[in-house]
Amino acid sequence: MTCKEIVELMTDYLDGFLSPSRRAKFEQHISGCDGCRAYLTQLKTARMLIGRTAAEPVPEPLKAELMNAFRYWKAAS
Amino acid sequence: MSVLLFSHQTPWPEDRPTYPDPRVVRDPIDPDLEALRSADEAAFEALITRLHGPMMRLAMTYLRDRAAAEDAVRARRRKESRILTFTSLFRRDGGPTVDPSRFGADRMWSSPPDSWTNVPESRLLGRETIDRVRAAIDDLSPKQREVVILRDVAGLDADEVCGLLSISPANQRVRLHRGRASVRKSLEDYLT
Numbered sequence: 001m002t003c004k005e006i007v008e009l010m011t012d013y014l015d016g017f018l019s020p021s022r023r024a025k026f027e028q029h030i031s032g033c034d035g036c037r038a039y040l041t042q043l044k045t046a047r048m049l050i051g052r053t054a055a056e057p058v059p060e061p062l063k064a065e066l067m068n069a070f071r072y073w074k075a076a077s
Numbered sequence: 078m079s080v081l082l083f084s085h086q087t088p089w090p091e092d093r094p095t096y097p098d099p100r101v102v103r104d105p106i107d108p109d110l111e112a113l114r115s116a117d118e119a120a121f122e123a124l125i126t127r128l129h130g131p132m133m134r135l136a137m138t139y140l141r142d143r144a145a146a147e148d149a150v151r152a153r154r155r156k157e158s159r160i161l162t163f164t165s166l167f168r169r170d171g172g173p174t175v176d177p178s179r180f181g182a183d184r185m186w187s188s189p190p191d192s193w194t195n196v197p198e199s200r201l202l203g204r205e206t207i208d209r210v211r212a213a214i215d216d217l218s219p220k221q222r223e224v225v226i227l228r229d230v231a232g233l234d235a236d237e238v239c240g241l242l243s244i245s246p247a248n249q250r251v252r253l254h255r256g257r258a259s260v261r262k263s264l265e266d267y268l269t
Contacts, residue, residue, distance in 0.1 A: 002184035007175050011254035015235060035189025039175075039261075042190055045201070046261040049210045050229040052202070056130035066125050067118070074116040 001029050006036045010043050131231035134214070135223065174258035196268050206267070213263035214256075221256035228253055 006029050012018050013026055030036050058066075112120030181187040193201065200206065214225060227238045239249050 002180075003186045004175075004177075004180045004184040007258075008173075008254070011257060012250060015250070015253075017235075017250065033186075035186035038190045038192035041192045041194075042261050042265065043257055045193060046210070046257055046264055047229055049201075049206065049264065050214065050225060050257070050260055051232070052207055053134065053211050053214065054127075054130040054230045054232075056133060058126055058129040062129075063122075063125065067122065070118065070121045074118070077116065 001025055003029075003033060003036055006030070006033070007039055010040055013040075014043070014047070128231070131226060134226050134230055174255055175262075190265060191269055193268055201268070206264070209263060209267050210260060213260040216263075217256050217259055221252045221259070224249055224252040225256035225260070229257070 006026060009018065009022070009026055013023065018026060030040065109120065109124060113124070179186060179188040214222060214230075217225060223242060224238055224244075227233045227241065228235070233241070235246060235249055235253075238244075239246055242249070244252075
């Protein structure tokens, strides 16, 4: 497999969607290719950093409103 | 995790084609859901704390697209040449994820990427980098953005996203791959 093909399979690899034979070929290529290993590391880092964008505090008034609604539901049920 | 908060009222048209099932098929034993059913206030607070960020990001996706659409209509009405507005609305999801010039004739790297091992952790995880990632997500096509947010921000799995968006597994994978690759490219421009 070529590097150009490998980079297009990286998400499938990370998500475990490659067939066993394709996965074996992928890992064989990766083990001997610094560029593809670096690209995979970059993609994993990007995924990790995308996950970090989730951190956003709930505004206090909204949180209070939601908690009140929950308590109202709890009392009524 | 529970995705009920996402699945009650969809922001997309109700007549959207469905695949393979319009609703998410869930494990009947969902710890979050069970805790909520038993009226566990702490579980509810933890849930809204965890889901607020992803939900806001997703909501902004649709609101921003709506605003862009309204802008485009206004521009057309005023006969202004806002071509960029239209192209951003109908941006294609195709094309290579890596600049082809970075590969040689043998389709191997001629200009390989750096592994970022020399980037200090404080910079990698710093606010400026996260802001850069947020901007890169905002710049994705709407179809890529919703998948990236649901998968990598909200933490849903592939099946859940396919069910929520009524898209095929292959389509989900393509959108996710291209979305992540675009964010990677933006980070490469910033960090390298």
